[in-house]
Amino acid sequence: MNEQTIRKLIKLVEDSDIDSLEVRRFFRTIRITKSRASNNHHLGGEGPHTLINLPSDDANSGGRSSPVPAGSARSVPPANLIEIKSPMVGTFYRSPAPDSPPFVQVNQQINPGDIVCIIEAMKLMNEIEAEQGGRIVRILVENAQPVEFGQPLYLLDPTSV
Numbered sequence: 001m002n003e004q005t006i007r008k009l010i011k012l013v014e015d016s017d018i019d020s021l022e023v024r025r026f027f028r029t030i031r032i033t034k035s036r037a038s039n040n041h042h043l044g045g046e047g048p049h050t051l052i053n054l055p056s057d058d059a060n061s062g063g064r065s066s067p068v069p070a071g072s073a074r075s076v077p078p079a080n081l082i083e084i085k086s087p088m089v090g091t092f093y094r095s096p097a098p099d100s101p102p103f104v105q106v107n108q109q110i111n112p113g114d115i116v117c118i119i120e121a122m123k124l125m126n127e128i129e130a131e132q133g134g135r136i137v138r139i140l141v142e143n144a145q146p147v148e149f150g151q152p153l154y155l156l157d158p159t160s161v
Contacts, residue, residue: 010032136154
């Protein structure tokens with residue numbers, strides 16, 4: 001789900017009499033909950049007002065997700081970073097085979113044209129190439145997870161070329 005859709009869901013919960021909403025799509029669950037103790041109705045995410053469960057990009061998380069306040073750094077990348085986005089709907093793979101090393105790692109320098117991942121769509125393996133060079137700052141999707149068109153996959157720092 002993209003950020004705009006999540007913000008619409010938050011607004012829906014804020015403007016209604018419901019206390020929480022849970023949406024499941026593919027292997028992701030988003031839960032939005034109003035805090036009874038808070039009368040603040042804004043998207044700032046201060047306090048326990050609204051929580052969104054997103055998949056963790058920590059390799060040791062085992063696929064678990066943790067609550068992240070709405071409006072946190074996870075929803076908007078810093079201005080100097082560029083998102084490498086999925087050009088299609090499919091399944092994201094970090095390596096060419098289960099026993100192979102990943103195409104890229106965090107802090108790795110990449111050049112334009114380097115393969116950063118594979119997206120499987122309709123039984124076809126599509127190699128995704130970097131459009132520009134830089135340093136991989138963050139991996140936003142876990143291996144073998146479904147991705148949507150335009151979904152950010154990596155954060156890239158183009159200034160560290």
